[in-house]
Structure formats: structure tokens, C-alpha cells
Amino acid sequence: MTRKCVLATSQLNQWCLDYDGNRDRIVEAIHKAKSANASIILTPELCIAGYGLLDHWLENDVYANSWDVVAEIISHNDCQDIVIDLGLPIQHRGCSYNARVIALNGEVLAIRPKLDLCNDGNFREMRYFSPWPRGRVEDYLLPEVIQQLPHGQMRCRIGEIAFEALDGSFASETCEELWTPNSPHSLYSLAGIEIILNSSGSHHELRKLDTRINLITEATAKTGGVYMYSNQRGCDGDRLYYDGCALILNSGKVLAQGSQFSLRDVEVQTALVDLDEIWSFRTSRSRGMQANEPSVHKLERIQVNFRLCRKTLNPRARLTEAIEPRYHPPEEEIALGPACWIWDYLRRSKAAGYLVPLSGGIDSCATAVIVYSMCRLVVSEIQQGNEIVIDDAERLASGEDPRGITAEQFCEKVFTTVFMGMKQQSSKETRSRSRDLATAIGSHHVDTDIDQMVESLQNVVTGILDFQPKFKVHGGSVAENMALQNFQSRSRMVLAYALGQLIPTSRGGSGGLLILGSANVDECLRGYLTKYDNSSADINPIGGISKTDLKRFIGWAETNFNLPILHDFLDAVPTAELEPITESYVQSDEADMGFTYDELSILGRLRKSFKLGMLGMFERLVVDWSDRPPRAVYEKVRNFMYYYAINRHKMTTMTPGLYLESYTPDDNRYDLRPFLYPKFAFEHRKIENMLKKMEEGEAGVANGT
Numbered sequence: 001m002t003r004k005c006v007l008a009t010s011q012l013n014q015w016c017l018d019y020d021g022n023r024d025r026i027v028e029a030i031h032k033a034k035s036a037n038a039s040i041i042l043t044p045e046l047c048i049a050g051y052g053l054l055d056h057w058l059e060n061d062v063y064a065n066s067w068d069v070v071a072e073i074i075s076h077n078d079c080q081d082i083v084i085d086l087g088l089p090i091q092h093r094g095c096s097y098n099a100r101v102i103a104l105n106g107e108v109l110a111i112r113p114k115l116d117l118c119n120d121g122n123f124r125e126m127r128y129f130s131p132w133p134r135g136r137v138e139d140y141l142l143p144e145v146i147q148q149l150p151h152g153q154m155r156c157r158i159g160e161i162a163f164e165a166l167d168g169s170f171a172s173e174t175c176e177e178l179w180t181p182n183s184p185h186s187l188y189s190l191a192g193i194e195i196i197l198n199s200s201g202s203h204h205e206l207r208k209l210d211t212r213i214n215l216i217t218e219a220t221a222k223t224g225g226v227y228m229y230s231n232q233r234g235c236d237g238d239r240l241y242y243d244g245c246a247l248i249l250n251s252g253k254v255l256a257q258g259s260q261f262s263l264r265d266v267e268v269q270t271a272l273v274d275l276d277e278i279w280s281f282r283t284s285r286s287r288g289m290q291a292n293e294p295s296v297h298k299l300e301r302i303q304v305n306f307r308l309c310r311k312t313l314n315p316r317a318r319l320t321e322a323i324e325p326r327y328h329p330p331e332e333e334i335a336l337g338p339a340c341w342i343w344d345y346l347r348r349s350k351a352a353g354y355l356v357p358l359s360g361g362i363d364s365c366a367t368a369v370i371v372y373s374m375c376r377l378v379v380s381e382i383q384q385g386n387e388i389v390i391d392d393a394e395r396l397a398s399g400e401d402p403r404g405i406t407a408e409q410f411c412e413k414v415f416t417t418v419f420m421g422m423k424q425q426s427s428k429e430t431r432s433r434s435r436d437l438a439t440a441i442g443s444h445h446v447d448t449d450i451d452q453m454v455e456s457l458q459n460v461v462t463g464i465l466d467f468q469p470k471f472k473v474h475g476g477s478v479a480e481n482m483a484l485q486n487f488q489s490r491s492r493m494v495l496a497y498a499l500g501q502l503i504p505t506s507r508g509g510s511g512g513l514l515i516l517g518s519a520n521v522d523e524c525l526r527g528y529l530t531k532y533d534n535s536s537a538d539i540n541p542i543g544g545i546s547k548t549d550l551k552r553f554i555g556w557a558e559t560n561f562n563l564p565i566l567h568d569f570l571d572a573v574p575t576a577e578l579e580p581i582t583e584s585y586v587q588s589d590e591a592d593m594g595f596t597y598d599e600l601s602i603l604g605r606l607r608k609s610f611k612l613g614m615l616g617m618f619e620r621l622v623v624d625w626s627d628r629p630p631r632a633v634y635e636k637v638r639n640f641m642y643y644y645a646i647n648r649h650k651m652t653t654m655t656p657g658l659y660l661e662s663y664t665p666d667d668n669r670y671d672l673r674p675f676l677y678p679k680f681a682f683e684h685r686k687i688e689n690m691l692k693k694m695e696e697g698e699a700g701v702a703n704g705t
């Protein structure tokens with residue numbers, strides 16, 4: 001005898017507060033699962049309202065609306081005869097919980113609130129929800145909308161509960177619970193539970209997927225049993241891209257894996273498993289001894305009068321075989337994650353397209369290539385007949401049928417790039433690199449100069465002050481030199497917004513373009529940007545990426561997107577081109593900053609970690625940069641911290657950027673450090689004392705004393 005059953009998990013592109021859309025996507029997933037003969041379907045964390053509601057979780061409406069949607073789903077014709085595990089917020093006895101409703105045939109079997117809330121980095125669950133105490137189970141009074149369903153059900157159990165169906169058992173754990181040292185799945189496994197359902201709201205970070213898959217693989221390789229993982233996908237209205245990747249594992253082996261980056265709103269993964277195999281995996285004596293601990297037997301179980309192993313299954317059907325998990329290299333993650341995020345943003349904001357001020361440097365080039373990547377994904381989905389993408393693309397193509405369109409043609413419709421040069425400052429190379437990139441990706445390109453704008457501003461200022469500022473190369477002071485540079489960079493921002501507002505109309509369409517920013521993390525931390533220049537935009541797909549990773553991405557795209565022009569961007573010397581080019585002087589970013597980009601990435605990484613103050617940074621780098629004299633290391637740290645401190649105020653105005661690492665500098669949502677700093681005199685004194693001892697020690701070694 002075997003106990004074969006089909007299990008289904010899902011990844012859904014939910015949108016915060018889009019109750020109707022979210023419900024329809026959940027019902028579609030349930031329909032797909034049933035068509036595959038599944039007996040359980042798992043959905044993402046808090047998927048009824050969307051995971052990233054943030055302070056909306058404080059509104060009463062959200063709780064009531066979520067129950068309305070539960071009632072609609074569990075009484076829907078397509079949602080019968082299958083166990084449904086749904087994510088929603090719950091109010092109970094004066095507290096709010098992040099919870100799951102487990103339902104079957106129009107009845108709520110129980111509610112399972114989250115035990116370990118996620119409160120690190122950008123997660124703020126403790127601001128809205130209380131963690132549910134382990135082991136507690138009590139009665140829950142169901143809302144009227146459920147009481148009025150045909151079952152007339154008044155109450156259900158709420159708490160840490162497992163379920164025993166007629167031929168198999170299952171229990172839920174929610175996202176962060178998997179990431180904690182004492183995960184509940186260990187207890188459930190010792191209690192003999194065969195299927196764990198993990199419903200998640202987990203966002204994409206570069207190089208994170210292997211941590212997620214390793215956690216599940218190690219957990220199930222040790223405990224045995226099936227582990228199902230469901231995750232939200234897409235941009236649900238904020239700075240995160242949730243990266244799906246729904247999984248089904250059995251005892252350490254991956255059976256099914258959903259895509260991590262795709263424009264599909266609903267994806268369902270299924271696997272045919274034999275629950276009897278789990279028993280053969282769990283025969284060790286040491287496990288048996290632990291399973292007899294009294295704590296294991298306290299787990300409350302709900303009896304479910306339902307068979308997971310459907311009689312209609314073909315007895316000769318093959319069990320799902322193990323596969324190798326798929327990981328994208330980080331370069332490809334940059335190409336795909338931000339591209340999916342900006343597609344959701346574009347279709348949901350109903351804007352007419354994007355505009356990128358293209359300078360001929362790496363950062364704006366990377367942003368432009370991400371938009372091109374979005375166009376490639378859209379065209380590929382159109383070719384595969386994705387009706388939702390076709391509808392959105394049709395709107396963006398001013399009503400033209402997008403079937404048969406190429407990525408470059410679509411790019412021309414939705415994407416404008418603008419080179420805004422200055423006659424004395426801009427080189428031929430940056431202008432032609434920008435134009436050549438635009439031609440290669442197909443963007444609608446504007447090549448213009450801003451001399452007139454800048455001169456007008458300069459004339460107004462000169463008139464007011466009765467003073468003519470000069471560049472450094474013409475004998476001007478530091479303040480004059482800086483002001484003249486900032487006239488240009490801030491004028492570009494004004495022109496970018498003016499063009500963004502009018503380009504669609506001037507081309508016979510309507511609406512406005514969203515301006516994409518392209519400030520990278522390292523330059524932000526150093527403050528190497530002008531406040532309210534093109535670093536200020538509507539959204540920034542590369543706001544969470546370091547310069548080093550961006551360069552690797554451009555190298556990857558050169559080959560994988562067949563864009564030879566990208567090689568020229570990699571070879572170019574980074575320059576802001578804000579000072580006049582003379583026979584003997586060309587401005588250089590690295591000379592201006594006082595750091596190479598590699599040094600900046602290292603210093604920036606230490607600042608991003610939140611763990612080290614100035615002293616800690618010095619102590620770390622004096623070891624890592626052991627080939628440099630300690631005083632030279634100190635100078636780098638001291639200068640970096642000087643610029644960090646005087647420029648930190650700029651971070652309060654950073655463009656909302658996609659979080660792609662466990663850090664972004666933008667708008668103090670992630671980085672809650674202040675923006676006005678003293679001069680670190682205390683730290684300087686301390687490090688000077690340390691240096692004195694180090695230098696005396698080194699001199700002593702050199703003298704042999």
C-alpha cells in the first residue's frame with residue numbers, strides 16, 4: 001500500500017489592498033491546483049491584503065475586508081474539496097496577528113497565527129502584530145461574514161495546531177519561523193506530522209535564494225517529511241521585489257521549484273508524493289527517543305474528515321522525481337529582479353513609460369539596460385500568449401496590438417533616454433556612447449544640450465549677487481567651482497521632469513513618463529552626488545546595488561543581451577563632466593572623491609553593516625589592508641567618515657530605490673541613522689592613540705628592540 005497524494009503550492013503577484021485582484025489570483029491558483037488533482041493548496045503570507053501593507057496593518061478595515069475575501073474564497077465553487085491554507089491578518093482579544101486560515105469545503109478548520117515575527121532590516125512586523133505564544137490554543141469567535149455561510153460556523157480553534165486528515169497529517173509554519181534557530185517544524189516532525197506548509201512574504205536580495213533553499217533542504221534532510229513553500233511575487237506597492245520561487249521538497253530533495261523572476265501573476269507548483277516514504281525516512285532510534293519527549297505530545301491536533309490521497313489518482317502515476325535547484329548568478333539576478341519590479345510599477349502606476357537621463361557612464365547605462373531587460377521579458381511573455389501582459393503592453397503601445405513586436409520596438413514605445421550635454425564639459429565619447437546604447441536597445445533617444453538653461457541660471461545668480469562665479473580651472477574658489485557644477489546637474493533634473501511630462505503628448509500619446517534615478521549605494525554613502533540633481537527621481541532600480549555589482553552586471557549583459565556597446569562603458573574612465581575639459585585637465589570621479597571605486601565599495605560595505613562605528617572600521621581595515629601603513633588606512637577611514645557625515649542629509653532625499661541587498665540608504669526607512677553629525681573628535685583622538693602604539697611597535701620591530 002502506498003499513500004500517494006498531489007500537493008500544490010503557489011506564487012502570486014499580489015498588490016497591497018487590491019482585494020478583488022488578490023482574490024481572483026488566489027481562486028485561479030486553487031483552480032489550477034484542483035485541475036492537477038491536488039488535495040492541499042498553499043498560498044503566500046498575508047496574501048489576501050498583500051504582504052507589504054506596512055502602516056495599513058493598523059487600520060481596522062483591513063481585518064474586516066480580509067474576512068470578507070476569505071468568505072468569498074471558501075464558498076467559491078472552484079474552491080471546494082481541497083484544503084486551502086490562506087494568509088490574512090487576524091484581530092483576537094485586543095491583539096493583531098499575522099495568521100493563516102486553514103479551510104475546507106466552506107468551513108474554517110482552524111487559525112494558525114505566526115509565532116516568530118520578522119523585525120530585521122526592512123521588516124517591521126512587531127510594529128503591527130503580536131507574536132503568538134508557542135503552544136497556546138484557544139477558541140476564536142468567527143466574524144459574522146463567516147457565521148452567515150451555509151455551515152453557520154460560530155467558532156474555531158486558534159493557535160499552534162496540527163491537522164490530522166484521514167490518511168495524512170500537516171501543519172503550517174509562517175516565513176520567519178523557518179529562519180529561526182528553534183523552528184516549529186522540528187517539533188511538528190517529531191510529532192509525526194508529514195507535511196509542513198510554509199507561507200512566506202520573502203523579498204529578493206542578491207545571493208539570498210541559496211540561503212532559503214539550504215534552510216529547507218537541511219531542515220527536511222534532518223527531520224524527513226514534505227516541506228511546501230509559497231511566496232509572494234512582484235512589486236506589491238513598495239521598495240521590495242518578492243521573488244516567488246515556490247518550492248516542494250521531500251526529505252532533503254527538491255521536487256518542484258517555481259520561477260524566481262517572471263511576469264506571470266499566478267504560478268502553481270505541484271508534486272506527487274508518497275507519504276509512506278516519509279515513515280521509512282524516520283526510522284532512526286535517536287529520532288524515536290526525541291519523539292517521546294512530553295513536549296512533543298502537547299501539540300494540539302484537529303481531526304479533518306478528508307482524504308489527502310485521492311481515490312481518483314492513477315495508481316500507476318510516477319512520483320515526482322528530484323531536481324537540481326536553479327540559481328541565477330548575481331548578474332542575472334540584477335538583470336531580471338529590477339526588470340520585473342519596474343514592470344509591475346509601470347503597469348500598476350498607469351504611467352506612459354520611463355525616462356532615463358543617460359550620461360555615458362556606468363550607472364545610467366545600467367538603469368537603461370534594466371529597462372531593456374524589462375522589454376525583453378514583456379516581449380517573451382507576449383510571444384507565449386500571456387493575456388495580462390498583452391493587455392498592459394497594448395495600453396503602453398497606445399492601443400496597437402503588441403503581438404509580433406520586438407523588444408527594441410517595444411522599448412521605443414515605452415522608454416526615452418536623454419543626453420543633456422554641455423558644450424565645454426561633455427566629451428564626444430560620452431555623447432556617442434549614450435547614442436549608441438540607445439540605438440542598440442531601441443530607446444527613443446533625445447540628444448540635447450543644456451548650455452542655455454545653465455547660462456540663464458548663471459545670469460540670474462550673477463545679476464542678483466553682482467558677482468561672476470568662476471570654475472577652478474579659470475581661477476575660481478572651491479565654492480564657485482562647486483556651485484557652477486551644481487547649476488548643471490540640478491538643471492538636468494528640471495529638464496528631465498519637463499521632458500517626462502510632455503514627451504508622450506508630443507509623440508501623439510498621453511500621460512507622463514516616470515523618471516528613473518541611477519544613484520548607486522556606494523556614491524550615496526560617500527555623498528558623491530548633488531542633492532536634487534538626477535539622483536532625485538521617481539524610483540531607482542539600482543538604488544540598492546554597489547558599483548562593483550553593477551559593473552559585473554554590465555559585463556554579463558554585454559554577452560547575454562548581445563550588446564557589444566556595453567564594453568565601451570566598462571572601459572570608460574568614470575567622470576561627472578561638470579568642469580570644463582582643458583588641454584591639461586579632465587575631471588575624474590576617483591580623483592574628486594579621494595577614493596577608488598574599489599576602496600569606496602569596501603568602506604561602504606562596512607557602513608552598510610550597521611555593526612561597526614568609526615573605530616571598528618579602522619580596526620577591521622588595518623587588518624584587511626595590511627599592505628598599507630596604519631596611518632594611510634586611518635586617513636581613508638577618516639576621510640570617508642568626514643564625507644559620510646557632511647553628506648548624510650542627502651540620504652533623506654534619495655529616490656525610493658528597490659531593496660536588493662540587506663541595505664539601502666534611501667529616505668531613512670531602512671537606515672535609521674541621524675543626518676546631522678559632530679566631527680568625530682573623540683574617535684579621532686582614540687585612533688591617534690592606537691596609531692601611536694602601532695607605529696612605536698613597528699619602529700621597535702624595525703630597530704630590533
Ligand SMILES: Nc1ncnc2c1ncn2[C@@H]1O[C@H](COP(=O)(O)OP(=O)(O)OC[C@H]2O[C@@H]([n+]3cccc(C(=O)O)c3)[C@H](O)[C@@H]2O)[C@@H](O)[C@H]1O
Pocket residue numbers: 482485486489523527528529530531532533575576577578589592646649675676
Ligand atoms: N547639514 C546639512 N543639513 C541639511 N542640508 C545641508 C546640510 N549641509 C548642506 N546642506 C545642503 O546641501 C547643499 C550642498 O549639497 P549639494 O547641493 O548636493 O552640493 P555639494 O555636496 O556641495 O556638491 C556636490 C558634490 O557631488 C559631486 N557630484 C556632483 C554631480 C555628479 C557627481 C558624479 O557622481 O559624478 C558628483 C560633486 O563633485 C560634489 O562633490 C547645501 O547647499 C545645503 O543646501
Ligand SMILES: Nc1ncnc2c1ncn2[C@@H]1O[C@H](COP(=O)(O)OP(=O)(O)OP(=O)(O)O)[C@@H](O)[C@H]1O
Pocket residue numbers: 356357358359360361362363364365418419420421422426492518519523528529533534535574575576577589
Ligand atoms: N550629460 C548628461 N546627460 C544626461 N544625464 C546626465 C548627464 N550627466 C549626468 N546625468 C544624469 O545624472 C546622474 C548623475 O550624474 P553623475 O555624473 O553623478 O553620474 P555617475 O554617478 O557618474 O553615473 P553615470 O555612470 O550614470 O554617469 C547620471 O546617472 C545621469 O542619469
Ligand SMILES: NC(=O)CC[C@H](N)C(=O)O
Pocket residue numbers: 045117118123174175176177179200201202203
Ligand atoms: N516575512 C518574513 O517573515 C520574512 C522572513 C525572512 N527573513 C525572509 O526574508 O524570508
